[in-house]
Amino acid sequence: MTGTARALGFLIARTSRNRIARQLGRLKHPRYALAAIVGLGYFWLVFARPGGVGRNPAATGAGPTLGTVGGIGFALTVLTWWLGGGVTRALAFQPAEVQLLFPAPIARRTLIAYKVVRSQLLLLLSGVLWTLLIRSWGVTLAAPLRFATIWGFFSVMSLHRLGAALVATRPLTRGRRAALYAGKALAAAVAAGLIVGVTPVLLRLRTLGIGEGLRALGASLATPPAAWAMAPFRLVLAPLHAGSLASWAEAFSIVLGIIGLHLVWVLGMDVEFEEVAATASADQAKRIAAFKERRAGGAAIVRPGKAVRSWLPLLPKGRPEVAIAWKNTVALLRTGLLRTAIMIVVVLVAMSGFMMRGQGDAGPATAIPFLTLAVMAFVLGPRMVRNDLRQDLLSLASIKTYPLSGTMIVLAEMASPTLVLSLFQFVMLVMAYATLPGDYRTTFDLATTIGVGVITPFAVLAVNAASVGIQNGIALVFPGWVRLGADSGGIEAIGQTLVVTIGSMLVLLLSLILPVGAGLAIGATLRPSMGGLGIALGGAVGVIALGIETGFLVGGLGAMFDRLDPTALG
Amino acid sequence: MPDPLIEVSGLSKSYGTVVAVNSLTFAVQAGEVLGLVGPNGAGKTTTLRCLCGIINPTEGSIRVAGHDLRAEGPKAKAELAFVPDEPQLFDYLTVDEHLKFIARLYGVADAEARALQLLDELELTDKRRSLPGELSRGMKQKLAIACGLLHRPQALVLDEPLTGLDPAGIKKMRATIADRARDGAAVILSSHLLHLVEELCSRILVIRKGKCVALGTLSEIVGARPELAGQSLEDIFLSLTA
Numbered sequence: 001m002t003g004t005a006r007a008l009g010f011l012i013a014r015t016s017r018n019r020i021a022r023q024l025g026r027l028k029h030p031r032y033a034l035a036a037i038v039g040l041g042y043f044w045l046v047f048a049r050p051g052g053v054g055r056n057p058a059a060t061g062a063g064p065t066l067g068t069v070g071g072i073g074f075a076l077t078v079l080t081w082w083l084g085g086g087v088t089r090a091l092a093f094q095p096a097e098v099q100l101l102f103p104a105p106i107a108r109r110t111l112i113a114y115k116v117v118r119s120q121l122l123l124l125l126s127g128v129l130w131t132l133l134i135r136s137w138g139v140t141l142a143a144p145l146r147f148a149t150i151w152g153f154f155s156v157m158s159l160h161r162l163g164a165a166l167v168a169t170r171p172l173t174r175g176r177r178a179a180l181y182a183g184k185a186l187a188a189a190v191a192a193g194l195i196v197g198v199t200p201v202l203l204r205l206r207t208l209g210i211g212e213g214l215r216a217l218g219a220s221l222a223t224p225p226a227a228w229a230m231a232p233f234r235l236v237l238a239p240l241h242a243g244s245l246a247s248w249a250e251a252f253s254i255v256l257g258i259i260g261l262h263l264v265w266v267l268g269m270d271v272e273f274e275e276v277a278a279t280a281s282a283d284q285a286k287r288i289a290a291f292k293e294r295r296a297g298g299a300a301i302v303r304p305g306k307a308v309r310s311w312l313p314l315l316p317k318g319r320p321e322v323a324i325a326w327k328n329t330v331a332l333l334r335t336g337l338l339r340t341a342i343m344i345v346v347v348l349v350a351m352s353g354f355m356m357r358g359q360g361d362a363g364p365a366t367a368i369p370f371l372t373l374a375v376m377a378f379v380l381g382p383r384m385v386r387n388d389l390r391q392d393l394l395s396l397a398s399i400k401t402y403p404l405s406g407t408m409i410v411l412a413e414m415a416s417p418t419l420v421l422s423l424f425q426f427v428m429l430v431m432a433y434a435t436l437p438g439d440y441r442t443t444f445d446l447a448t449t450i451g452v453g454v455i456t457p458f459a460v461l462a463v464n465a466a467s468v469g470i471q472n473g474i475a476l477v478f479p480g481w482v483r484l485g486a487d488s489g490g491i492e493a494i495g496q497t498l499v500v501t502i503g504s505m506l507v508l509l510l511s512l513i514l515p516v517g518a519g520l521a522i523g524a525t526l527r528p529s530m531g532g533l534g535i536a537l538g539g540a541v542g543v544i545a546l547g548i549e550t551g552f553l554v555g556g557l558g559a560m561f562d563r564l565d566p567t568a569l570g
Numbered sequence: 571m572p573d574p575l576i577e578v579s580g581l582s583k584s585y586g587t588v589v590a591v592n593s594l595t596f597a598v599q600a601g602e603v604l605g606l607v608g609p610n611g612a613g614k615t616t617t618l619r620c621l622c623g624i625i626n627p628t629e630g631s632i633r634v635a636g637h638d639l640r641a642e643g644p645k646a647k648a649e650l651a652f653v654p655d656e657p658q659l660f661d662y663l664t665v666d667e668h669l670k671f672i673a674r675l676y677g678v679a680d681a682e683a684r685a686l687q688l689l690d691e692l693e694l695t696d697k698r699r700s701l702p703g704e705l706s707r708g709m710k711q712k713l714a715i716a717c718g719l720l721h722r723p724q725a726l727v728l729d730e731p732l733t734g735l736d737p738a739g740i741k742k743m744r745a746t747i748a749d750r751a752r753d754g755a756a757v758i759l760s761s762h763l764l765h766l767v768e769e770l771c772s773r774i775l776v777i778r779k780g781k782c783v784a785l786g787t788l789s790e791i792v793g794a795r796p797e798l799a800g801q802s803l804e805d806i807f808l809s810l811t812a
Contacts, residue, residue: 290703310664314670316670317677318674320674320675322674323671326674327660327667327671330662330663331660331663335662394658395660397624397654397658398654400622400624401622401647401652402647402675403643403645403676404644405643562626565625566619566625
């Protein structure tokens with residue numbers, strides 16, 4: 001082994017060892033340990049529990065579907081690399097690798113070999129996760145064979161992408177230009193075969209339905225010309241459907257052969273890839289940073305060269321707290337969450353309309369998508385809409401210099417998500433009511449309807465304020481539970497999300513007991529004598545009680561904010 | 571003599587058993603620039619963060635423009651600006667919107683004219699509609715400075731303000747600091763650039779391991795330690811912090 005290979009081997013081994021040691025070391029802290037236990041418990045419950053999902057895989061009948069969908073996905077992915085461009089992203093290295101390895105006296109082939117070896121760590125980890133996952137999708141292979149099959153599949157994908165990237169790296173030599181055109185021509189032929197084969201089925205998909213449509217799609221892929229186009233992809237996926245160990249070994253040996261050929265291809269090329277790789281690496285680093293910031297609730301979507309619209313005005317004079325609510329609403333608009341919410345509404349309503357088409361009188365079902373969205377927004381909204389203190393935790397040092405008391409800062413931070421969520425839910429509830437057939441709307445008398453109608457906006461606002469307040473409270477009291485750090489991920493992040501979600505729901509339910517109890521009791525007492533007004537009064541008592549509780553919460557959080565040391569957030 | 575604009579008395583900050591700042595007492599008058607110097611880990615940033623209300627002192631009191639920072643936090647902070655070494659900006663607000671936000675927060679009467687003046691002065695006019703993600707490190711620093719100066723603070727606290735600025739930016743920033751002091755602001759400037767401290771600061775506070783080791787004008791410091799006479803500020807600094 002050469003000195004270079006030893007150094008690169010040392011880098012891979014130490015990086016892996018240190019990363020694992022850091023992950024394990026964090027388990028000494030109770031919050032990470034608890035999160036890891038909950039995360040592992042969740043995985044066991046969903047994927048590995050005897051009697052859990054996939055206990056009787058054959059009964060699910062999902063195996064052929066997995067083969068069909070997986071095969072098409074695989075083929076489309078490879079075709080995109082050859083015909084769609086952007087494949088040179090596969091040449092991205094980590095920033096430190098670009099800075100330290102590119103100027104070092106290391107041969108290009110050695111750098112590519114290093115990249116191939118390093119990518120194996122990720123492929124092996126992915127293999128473990130997918131081994132658990134496809135068990136629940138009806139694949140009957142034993143776990144080690146499932147793992148080897150998945151590893152083989154991912155290795156072929158990874159090597160082929162790297163090879164395609166190296167072939168496409170500019171400037172093109174004469175040999176690579178020919179290889180690139182040959183690859184594109186072959187991909188175009190495969191695409192044509194697939195289109196000719198599956199188009200007739202796709203055109204009949206609406207009449208066939210999902211189950212029958214998938215079966216017909218599978219059959220069309222098994223007959224020429226689509227069968228010829230799919231042949232290489234079927235070879236890689238073939239071990240997945242092996243009925244015995246011998247047939248699996250035979251299919252898998254072909255996959256190993258394909259991997260070997262790819263290695264010869266990738267390591268055999270001597271391409272000046274450094275410039276393209278450096279650009280791809282910088283782009284990748286930016287994308288990762290933006291993703292992490294978006295996950296934490298920050299980072300606007302920046303499109304180079306496109307002007308940023310400022311259509312939400314802020315008057316120069318007035319209460320300073322409004323500036324914080326304005327800032328957070330601008331953040332919400334620019335991080336794309338609102339656009340996603342609108343898309344979800346449109347898709348859900350369209351799907352609902354499509355499913356109910358031709359079913360005659362749908363009755364109250366027309367209101368279901370809107371009601372579902374309103375309820376979902378109560379449960380998930382305060383966790384998803386994070387344009388408050390949770391987003392501003394990273395800017396805490398700046399915010400603490402503002403000329404406002406802690407209580408007013410907490411209140412101002414809570415305002416934007418509370419108002420936005422309330423507006424969304426109120427619109428959904430109005431839509432649900434409006435889409436109800438007339439005879440359902442007259443279930444209650446007019447006075448009751450007006451009473452409920454008057455109190456609903458306030459109740460929605462009060463519940464959201466309490467819920468958003470609880471989420472911000474968790475951020476202040478247990479900041480580590482809200483943001484584990486930029487490098488957080490994996491099992492403990494899943495566990496952390498579960499703990500926070502369940503914990504915050506429990507606190508919200510507890511805080512609702514008194515207001516709801518008081519409101520119901522007063523409403524039920526007054527309704528016989530006062531009708532709709534009695535219901536409105538009962539609701540008002542509940543809303544006021546919840547408002548007082550939230551007021552105490554905000555006061556407490558304000559005092560906590562004043563005492564909070566930003567350095568404690570890590 | 572009028573009351574100082576920044577008055578620090580017995581300031582201490584501890585993290586568990588680690589004492590980051592130990593009984594610091596000093597004051598900065600209107601029009602004065604105090605240089606805060608010390609080796610890495612001396613407690614400079616912790617001191618500045620205490621002064622701005624970002625972290626609470628374990629002991630001691632801080633008054634800004636006559637307001638106790640702990641008892642009258644919002645009033646004290648309204649007269650104060652902090653420019654950190656690492657600019658903290660909101661990713662989703664443009665340059666213009668940052669200034670509008672700060673103007674509303676601090677109730678700046680002539681916000682629009684003031685913002686235009688600062689954007690021009692700091693050469694950010696062309697970047698008014700840019701998000702921080704589209705700005706270079708130096709431009710981000712300039713925006714942080716503009717945010718700090720917008721409300722004409724009486725007390726200005728600067729932590730390594732020249733980091734990331736180009737030579738033209740450094741020259742302008744030096745002039746800006748001097749102008750602010752001339753206009754009657756009290757300025758505290760923390761920097762490792764000793765020539766900058768020597769040029770701009772009327773007095774110097776040298777700290778080591780959280781403790782004050784020297785406070786005064788350069789001649790006062792040398793007067794108290796005759797063995798330092800004739801040495802450069804760099805050598806004086808090294809002697810005091812060794």
